[in-house]
Amino acid sequence: MWKLDSWRSRSALQQPDYPDLERLSQVLDELRQLPPLITSWEVLLLRQQLAEAAQGKRFVLQGGDCAERFFYCTPDRIANTLKVLLQMSLVLVVGAQKPVIRIGRFAGQYAKPRSADLERRGTVSLPSYRGDNVNRPEFSAQARTPDPQLLLRGHERAALTLNFVRALVKGGFADLHHPEYFDLDWVEHSPLADEYHHLVETIGESLRFMEHVLGVRAGETDRIDFFTAHEALHLAYEEVQTRCVPRHTGWFNLTTHFPWAGLRTNHPEGAHIEYLRGIENPVGVKVGAEFTREQVACWLEKLDPQRAPGRLTLIHRFGARRIGDVLPKLIEHVRAEGGAVLWVCDPMHGNTQTTSAGVKTRHFADIYDEVEQAFEIHRAMGQQLGGVHIELTGENVTECVGGARGQSEEDLARAYESEVDPRLNYEQSLELAFLIARKMKSEANVSEPRA
Template identity: 55%
Template sequence: GQYAKPRSSDTETRGGVTLPVYRGDLVNRQAFEAEERVPDPALLLRGYERAGLTINFIRALIDGGFADLHHPEYWELTFARQTPVADEYHAMVRSITESLHFIEALTGGSIPEMNRVDFYTSHEGLSLHYETALTRRVPRRQGWYNLGCHLPWIGERTRAVDGAHVEYFRGLRNPVGVKIGPAITPAELLRLLEVLDADREPGDTVLIARLGARQVRQILPGLITAVAESGHRPAWVCDPMHGNTVCTASGRKTRHFEAILDELLDSIDIHESLGSWLAGVHFELTAENVTECIGGASGVRETDLDTAYHTLCDPRLNYEQAMEIAFAIAKRLERNRPVNGTPSHPAA
C-alpha cells in the first residue's frame, strides 16, 4: 500500500495550493511540494529493489533458524513482555514446545518441516506499468506469469469487468485475488468470476471480502450462495480492515479493534452456517509499538493516536493488537476441531 495507492481524487489541496495527489512510492513522493509530486520512473526501480531486499532478508531469517519452532524465543519483542497478552502468548509457546517434544519422542528424531517455513508474497497489482514489466513466460510452463509476487490481486476500485486491470489479470497463470466491497452485487461478482476464473480451477481465484462490520451479515451470505450455485470454487478470504476505516474529528484515519474482530468472527460464522469455509484473513499490521488503531486489550484511545502514528498509508494493528486477534482466531477455530475424526462442519 505504501508503494502504490489507489486514490479517489487526482489532486490534493492544502492552504489554497493544489498539487497532484501522492500515489505511492512507486510513482511520486509524499512531501507536499510541486517537484515531489511529479511522477518519477526511477521510483519503479527503487520499489523493485526494496522488494528484492525485503524478500532476501526474509530468506536470510529463515535460513538462520528464525522460523524454527524449537526456538520461539526468537519471536518475542522486548517491549511486549509486560503487555496484557504476554501470559497467553507464553502459554501458547509452552504448549507448542511440549507438543513438539512429544511428537519427536514418538518419531525418534527431529522433524525437518518444523525447522523452516515456505513463504509467499502478495500485493495489489495497481500500477500496470510495474506489473507488466515483471510479466514473463516461464520455461517449461504454459502461459504468462507475474513474477513480482506469487498472488497479485485487484483492488475494489479497479475491479471493473471491462477495465484494464481485469483484462491484464485474466491472462495470468498465477492464482489471482480480487477485493470485493459492499457495493458489489451477486450478479456482478459472477461476471467477474466468468472472466478471472474461466477454467473454474478450485482455489485459483481468491475473493477477498472487505464489507465492514455493519454490513457483513447482510451482504456476505448472498455472495457465498450465488458463487456456490454457479459452480465456481474460489478461496474466500476476509479483509476486516478496509471496510472499517473511519476518520476522527482531527482528520486521522483509524480503525476500531472491536469492529475488525466483529467482521472477522461474523465472517467465520456465516461461512460455517452455509457449509462454506473461510480460507484466510488479510490484515495490515506491524511489529512496531504504534498507536494507529483504537481499542484492544492495550486500551489505545482516540486521544492516544498522535503518540506513535507513523503510517503514511492506512492504520495498522500494532504487535499487541495483532497477537490478540491471532488468539481470538485460534479460540474460534478450536470449535471446529474434529470430534472422533469428523470436522464440525464441511469444507467447501
Template identity: 50%
Template sequence: MEKTIKNTWSPTSWKEKTVKQLPTYSNSELLEENYSQLKGLPPLVTSWEIEALKAKLAEVSAGKSFLLQGGDCAESFDLVTSPKIVNMLKVMLQMSFILIHEMGVPVHRVGRIAGQYAKPRSNDFENVNGKEIHSYRGDLINRFEATEEARMPDSNRLIEGYHKAGLTLNFLRALADEGFADLRHPEQWEMDFMLNNEYYKEYEAMVDSITKAVRFMESISPTRVNNLQKADFYTSHEALNLYYDAAQTRQVPRKTGFFNLSAHMVWLGNRTRDLDGAHVEYFRGIQNPIGVKVGPPFTVDETLRLIETLNPTHEAGKIVLIGRFGKDKIEDQLPPLIRAIRKEGFPVVWSSDPMHGNTFSTEDAVKTRNFDHILEEIKSSFAIHRAEGSYLGGVHLEMTGDNVTECVGGAEGLNESGLGHNYETFCDPRLNYQQSLELAFLIAKEWKQSYL
C-alpha cells in the same frame, strides 16, 4: 512481437482499455526506457513457487488449510531496513504458529510485502496550502512529501521499486530458510501485553504447549528436526501500477501461459475491478493466484462475471475472494454472494478483510480503526459462512510487526488520545505487533467454534 493468448491477450493489451488509479507520466520517453529496462531484469520469484502457492490455496478452498495474508498498507522505500523486515516476518510467523496450534491445520503465509508500493486514492489531487498537487499514490509512483515536485509521477521509481523488492525478498528468504522460524526459542514469544486480557491464561498455556511439543520431538528424534527452523513464506501486492507488473510478466520454458514474476500472488482492488477496465484485462491473462477485493459498492452478478472472466476453467486455488464489507453491512451483503458462488460451482478461497470497511477518522481528523470493530466483522464472517455451510479459509490484514499506535483498542486499551505516540503509516492504519497476535488468537477461537 509477444505471443498472445485468450483472444489476443498480451502483457500490454491493457493499454487499449480505460485505466483507473494510474496517473499520466509526463515524460513518456523516459517511461518507455524504464519499462524496457525493467522488462529485461531477472524475475523476483519463480513460476514453481507460484504454482506451489496455487496448490496450497486449492487445499484452502477445499477446507483443508488456512490462509494468513498480512502486512503493511503501503511499503516505503526508505523503510526497507532489516529491523522492519525482521519484525514483519516475526509477527507473521508467530501469528501462524498460534493458528496452527489452535486449529490443527496447515497455515499458509502470504505477506503484503516486497512490492506493496502502490495505493489507490479517492482523488487524483489534493489541496495543500492553497495549491493543488498530486495525491500520494505510493512510493512506486511518487513521494510522500507534500510538495509539487515530490508528488509528480516519476517512472524512475519503477526501477527503484524493483530493487527494493529484491532486497526485501532476498532477506526474507534467508530468514525463513535458516533459523529465524526456529520454534526452539520460546524467548521470542512476548506475552506481557496479554496480562490484562481475559484470554491470558489460555495464551500462556498455548505457548507452553508449543515449546514442550518441540522439545519432545527433538528428544525422540535421532537427528536434528530441521523443518522446525524453516517456513514457507510467499509475497503479494496489489497490482495497481500496470507498467510495473506488466514489465515482469513473461513466459517461462516448458510451461503454458504468462506469469507475473514480481510476486507469488497479486490482487485486484475494489476500485479497479471494472469488467471492461485495464486491470481486469491484465489480470485475466496471468497464471498467478489472484485476489479479488469485494465490498460495497458491488453487485453479485458483476462479481460472478468477474470471477468467470479471471478463471474460466474454474481452477482451484486461482481466486481468493477477499470480502471487505464493514461490520454494519456484512450480514446483508455476504450471504447472497456465498449462495450465488456456490450455485455457480466456483472453487474460490473465501477470505475476510475486516480492516477496510471499518476505517473512521477521529475528531482530530486522524484516520484509525477500532480493534473491536475488526473483531466484530471477523466473527460475523465466520458465523455467516457457518450458517451457509461454507468455509472461511483466510484473513487479510493490514498490520505491522512494530509497536505503532494506529488502531485503537486491543488488550492494551489504546485510545484515541494515544494515537499520536507512534503513528507511522503512509496511508491506512495498521494493527501493531500486540494487536496482531491477540487477533490471531481470537481468529483461532472463532475458527474452532465454526469447524471443530
C-alpha cells in the same frame, strides 16, 4: 483473445500521469531486462496450496503493510514483520489444526490507489501521493510529480527485501521452536490471559514433542514456505515483469506470487481484470458491499472459467456492521455460478474511521468482530472461511485503537507513522491471532459430529 498488453485497450484506473513519457519508456525497457523476483514453480506451488485451502485443508494468513515505504527496507523492519507473521501463523496452526499458508504483503506493495487524483491544502492542489513506486509524500510539486525512476528503485527494494526474508527463513529465524520467546507482556492486560498462556504452552509442547521424536529442531524438519503478494495496480510495471518461462505454459507475473485487484480497480471490464485473467498466478479480487450478481458472474467467467480451486480468491471487506447483510448474498451469487473460490476476510478496510481530530484509525474490536462474523456466516452456509488478510506491522506504532492494552485515540499521536491506512502493531496483531485461533477451535468443536 488475451495478449500481454491487451489491458491497454481497456479503462485503466488509478494509473500515474507521467509528464516524461520518454523516460518512462526507458525505465520500462530496463525493467523488462532485469531478472525476476520469484520463479514460476513457486507460483504453481502457491496455487496448489491455495487449492487445498479452498477445500478446507489449509488456512491463509496474508499480512503486511498497507503501503511499503522504501525506508522500510532495513534488516530490523523486515525481521520484525517476518517475526509477527511467523508467530501469528504458529498460533493459527494450533487453532486451525491444519497447515497455514503464509503470504506477506511485502516486497512490492509500493503503490496505492487513492480516492482523489489531487490533494488540496489551502489554495494549493497537487497530485495525490500514490506510493513510493510513483511519487513522494512531501507536499511539494517536485515530490508529487510521478517519477519513472522510482519504479526501478522499488524493484530493487523488493529484491533486497525478498532476498533477506529468504535468508532469514532458511536460517531458522526467530527461534520458532521456542514460542515462549514471544513478546507477551500485553497478555497480562487481557481477560483471556490464562487461555493465551495455555495456547503458547500447547505450541511449545507440540514442537518439543516433534523435536524429541524426530531428533531434529523444529524448523529444520522442512523448509517454511513464504510467499509474497501485492496489489497489481501499476499495470505497466506488472506487464514488463510478466514472462513466459521454460517448461511451463502461459504467462507468469514474476514480481509477486499472488497479485490482486483492489476495490477501486476490480471492474470486470476494466484493465486490471483484463490483465489478471491472462496470467497463471493465483489471483485475488477485493469485494466491497456494492457488488452485483452480474459482476460476480463476470469475475468468475473471466478469472476462473474452469472453476479450478486455487485460481481465484475473493477477499471480502464489508465492515463489522454490514457483513451480516452482505456476505450471504455474495456466497449465494458465487454458488449460483458454480464458483470454487477461496474465501478470505479482510476485516481492516471496511472498519476505517476518522477521529474528531481528523486522524484515520480502526478499532480492534470492530476488526475482530468482522472476522468472527465471517467464520459464523460461512459455517452457517455450509462452507469455511479460508483465510484472513490483515494490514499490520511488526513495529510499535499507535495507529489502531483498542486491544488488550486499551490503546485510545489520545495514544494515536505517540507513534502514528502510516501515510495511508492505519495498521495493527505487533501486540495487536498477535492478540488478533490468538482470538482467531480461539474462534477456530470453537468452530471445529461445533462442526464435529456428536457420537
